[in-house]
Amino acid sequence: MNNMGSYAISKDNDGKSIWKFLRAEFKPKGKFFTPFNIISLPVILVGFVIIIIRFWKGIGAVTNLTQEVPWGLWIGFDVVTGVAFAGGAYVITFMVYILNMRKYHSIVRVTVLNGFLAYVFYAGALLLDLGRPWNVVNPIIGNSFGTSSVLFLVAWHFLLYMIAQLIEFSPAIAEWLGARRARKILSGMTLAAVIFGITLSTLHQSGLGALYLMAKGKIYPLWYSEFIPVLFFVSSIFAGLSMVIFEGSISHKVFFNQISEKNHKAQNNIIHGLSKICGGTLFAYFFLQVLVFVHGKHWDLLNTPLGYWYLTEMIGFVFLPMMLFVYSYRRKNILAIKIASIITIIGVIINRLNITVIGFRWDAAVHYYPSWMEIVVTLAVIFTEIWIFRWVINRMPVLRDSPAWAKDVK
């Protein structure tokens, strides 16, 4: 019973040595010159060079950040927006493990994997943006706890949530390695990790908004209110789910051969179910936004260029996709649901950027626009994440069904 470690694993793998197995697995699979590879590889390489310059010459050498706008695309898009889209993981685990909606079970793994990788890479993007990254451990270990800081809370939650998601995903790794005992132990931890993960997500999704509470007077009043944390939390639900719908549609094409007949059939049913939740939360969000607006009494600001932009966001990217979700849910129109999810995704990007970049110090003499290097690094981060995602999907039972031996073990 104490045959742990590599012995257990190698035995489970029909006597194949674990090292031989891993070496084979680390080799690339499939065609190399796909359109995605041809586009993404140069971007990743250029991004890598820019990152070297950044550490050599300083952040100012590659970004357009100013003294007035110290957080730009890397925080506003990579971190703040990226984490909202990673919200699908906590929503889906909530539905499957807490509400016991089994219908969505087949997409848990891929959503959690996506969430986990998103956090790993966005936390990575955060490191690029830190001026003094060698001190990043200060708020984690040591005696420098800035407990009154929202960022302190968010940093800790990122770290803990990554661990929780790794635990949620770990049975898939165990199945890949053929580690039966480990799988049993790890799946036993799932519920605890899910509960912990949802709690953390509630707090840091809203916490990302709370970061900006002290920037009162620096954010265009139409986007600033004391309710930013609530708005961020509610919008992370439909942001995450729209991403699940969008990614799911792509994965089902790209990884067609991985997915069982049954799950292919179930996919539309899943999308249909999710559209109801998206529509509902968008409605709640729209309602909240209206309340916040009335409460803020900024009628006069509507008649300004940024006011029109605000109206565009609210009507074109909140109200419209909300109606589209409701309509397509009623009509069971899967294509319309997918379109609605794409509009929602764009809307969430716009919303997060309005608070973090566009509306932030809108009155500053020098406006901030991301440099091309900031954009390339952002793309490089996203592409690298997709590479890793693909690597995992092609090896571990994420989209494909678990091996037979893992089926009956609960």
Place this chain on the structure above:
Amino acid sequence: MKIDRRNFFRVVGVTGATMTLGKEIFAEPKNANEPEPYGILFDSFLCGGCQTCEYTCAEIHNLPEPVDAPEIGVTRKINETRRTVVNAYETSEGEVDVKRQCMHCNEPACVSACLTQAMFKTKEGPVIWREDKCMGCRYCMISCPFDIPKFEYNSPNPKITKCDMCYDRIQEGKIPACVETCPAEALLFGKRSDLIKEANKRVHEFPDWYVDDIYGDNEAGGTGLLYLAQVPFEDIGFNTGIQKSSFPELSKGFLYSVPFVFVLWPTLLLGIHEATKNNHIKNAEEDE
């Protein structure tokens, strides 16, 4: 850097009449354990815009000498190479000069933003930045309502720079260098409460010379830097719309809710999980 005649008489008038002598007011010897923080009172009525404070600050902090001078219509800004600037404004009372730097807030936004305690409010009053702790996240810059902390974007080992009220000099029992060298006595160092008394005294003795307002008295919950002026503050570059209560208060509500969520959520989630378990079995049977 001479004081012109006009200024000389002003100094004698204002400081003589209110019985302040020299650059600091201390009723009794300085006591480091005293919780009452220090501050600086700037009197724009006395400031002649000579920039001595700027030169002194640059010298003792090894920063480059100022290359430009206060000029009406130009708002000079502090940046990573200068921690204080003097700006000139055209007003109904003629030219008014104002020195700006970190306000050393009573409840600083930057300190509550900092997740490493690199920004730190000392018990003496100065808000200081500690190099060994800072990770360069720049959240202090996002949060400071006065846009004070600056960042060395073009350095691989960047620092956050801002006025620290010459904290090391204060610890040695000296007063901030700019206060010491100001030839016009426009700067006064002392316990914040004493400075407010002094400011009120000046306003009431010379109602024709000052507007009846102290900037910093309760702006952002009160600041260590206090300002007197002969014109309304919005005319000389101050943000008078700033909230009068403390900035860290803005995120307190959120932070206070965190422990509750941490207790309530897991209980609630577990409860729902138990309650819906049967659905699960039912569904599972249907699935078979």
